[in-house]
Amino acid sequence: MLLEQLREIVWKCNLELPKNDLVKMTSGNVSGRDPETGLVVIKPSGYSFEDLTPAHMVVVDMDGQVVEGDLKPSTDTDTHLYVYQRRPDVFGMVHTHSVYASTFAVLGEPIPACLTACAMLGGEIPLGGYAPIGGEAIGQEIIDKIGRAKAIVMQNHGVFTIGSSAPEATKMAVEVEEIAKITHLAMMRGKPIQLSESQVDYMVNLYQNVYGQR
């Protein structure tokens, strides 16, 4: 079987979505790109998370052709590929309709940077305009609007996160929902205090160059 290690990683990341209460039933997906071959491993379409195994993962090339797998790839595959084609630094991507982040999608609002944890995601989490699901239009919005952020809220839809690996993009999906939840609850009690641009820049640098194990 092709890319056994990456299949295992992407499978585990997909399981993190229901575990962290980011998805219901079959919605949501994680993909990962192999740095050597450029092939992408992604969740099959409409498959429940509890039935998934690493062998169920679908391997596609950058043009969306299935290279290995008996199942149809996620309906969001074209969106993932559009981003991979234009962001050579991205090797993992996640899509969810996680509840609190999606409330910002419904209101058509970015998630403001009011928590230091936002710096992990590049500061404010930008808003992408409405685009019909399943195609490249979403990918185009992501590329146009995401900037240095690792997550984007797509209007009337949900969230996409990116990372240098599938596990990193998955961590971002968990973080963005936590940030959205706290910000949403705070907004109900008053006016959240936004971090200044220089405060955000300082911490983004810290997360990118100092934080964690090298």
Ligand SMILES: [Zn+2]
């Ligand atoms: Zn969706």
